[in-house]
Amino acid sequence: MNNVTIRNSIMLVLAGTLSAPAWSLTVAQRLAALESANTALKAKVTSLQTALNTVKNNSVLKLNGKLRVNARGDALFTGVNVQVVNGQGSTLTANGKGNLVIGYNEVDPVVHPVCSNFSFSTKADCTAAGAVWSGSQHKGSHYLIVGTKNTYLQYGGIVSGYGNAGSAPFGNVTGGIYNTAQEGFASVSGGYQNTAKGLYSAASGGYMNTASGEKSSVSGGGYNVASGEGSSVSGGGGFTSVNGAEVGTGNTASGKFSSATGGVFNAASGEGSVVVGGGYFTTDPFMQLIPYGNNATGLLSSAIGGRSNVALGEISTVSGGQSNSANAHLSNINGGYGNKTIGLNSNISGGDFNTTTGANSSVNGGGYNNAQGDLSTVSGGAK
Structure with missing residues (x-):
């Protein structure tokens, strides 16, 4: 590089830093201008180096080889987890x-x-x-x-x-x-429109069902409610139209660990009680809904099939029939109409309006019979 070229380069540098022509400055002034320009250039280099280092240290660059776009335009992640x-x-x-x-x-x-x-x-x-x-x-x-x-x-x-x-x-x-x-x-x-509003509760399928008890569940059906802790309702229920309005016909399990399976308007309200199927409804002349569901209200009681039956006593059972009531502890009614157990561990099998008053008594069929004494039995016939 000759002296003319050096002088022109200096003048170009100085042109950006001085308002006066470079040829009019003293040597000291020119050197000072060069030092200022050099400092500015160093600052720019440092800034660019910092930016470059930032880019190099960007963890996104580690996706190289891990993220690609395939021929279909899909973004593919390989060998990594995606965390949001x-x-x-x-x-x-x-x-x-x-x-x-x-x-x-x-x-x-x-x-x-x-x-x-x-x-x-x-x-x-x-x-x-x-x-x-x-x-x-x-x-x-x-x-x-x-x-x-x-x-x-x-x-x-x-x-x-x-x-x-x-x-x-x-x-x-x-x-x-x-x-x-x-x-x-x-x-x-x-x-x-199902709702699970109990802690750890679950609702699976169906419509307008509610699991409101802690650890309760409803599976299918319509307008069913499991409100007791650990209770469950499986299927059944539904709705009907009364005076142009939709009215639910669902089952309820309100007792702790109770369950209701199938049927309509059935209720398991006793702790550990069970209702399986049955139930019925109709409307009166004024178009008011009249339900005929079964109820298991006693501890560990069960009502299986039929309609308007009640298992009231502890560990009592009503199986089928209509308007039967097992009131006593460990009592059982199998079918029939309007039968009632009052005595402890008593049993009625079929018939109409039969009653067991005595403990361990039984009535087998017939109508309007009453086994009054302990260990007594009435078989058929009518009073």
Whole structure:
């Protein structure tokens, strides 16, 4: 490089730092200008080096070889896990972020509104508490969301289907429409407008069913309610139209560990009680619904089939027939109409309006018979 070239280079550098022509400056001024320009260039180099190091240290670069787009346009992850978090440092937090959403996650506040506070089930109670009553609330975190117009409010669940709601921690709704998991660890699997509102409760299929007891379950059917702890209702129930209005004909299991299976208007209210099938309903001349369900009200009692039967005594059983009442402890009625056991461990088999008053007594068929003495027996005939 000759002297002319050096001088021109210096003048170009100085042109950016001095307002006066470079040829009019002294040597000292030119050197000072060069040093200033050199310092500025070093700062730029340092800044660029820092930016380069930041890029080199970006963990996203580690996806090289782990993430690719195939010929169909699908993004493929290979040999890694995909983790989504809301940025608050804990799974047990909710800020509307950290969810894996499949689909467009459409919003419609009118579709299946629920309360933002899962302690409330009605709009009046919800709004009175200052909470929000709306559908399509997306305030939760760490959910898997599939479908459309769903609500997720807490954390750690799955909500899929149409207009479903997971409003409590770790609540899950998998499919169906207008279903709600309203208590911690509750789940609803499909169906229409089912609600699991007891801790650890579950509702599977059917419509308008409610599992409100802790660890309770409802499986299928319609308008069934399992409200007792550990209670269950399996199928049965349904609805009818009365004066143009839909009226539920479901079964209830309100006793602790009670169960109701099939039939209509049956109730298992005693602890450990069982109702299986049966039940009936009709309407009176004024179009009022008249239910004829069976009831197992005694501890460990059971009512199996028939209609309007009652197992009132502890460990009592009524099997079939109509309007029978097993009132005594360990008593049994098998079919018939209007029969009643009063004596301990007594039994009636068929017939009409028979009664066992004595302990360990029995009546076998016939009508209007009464086994009054202990260990007494009446076989057939009519009084």
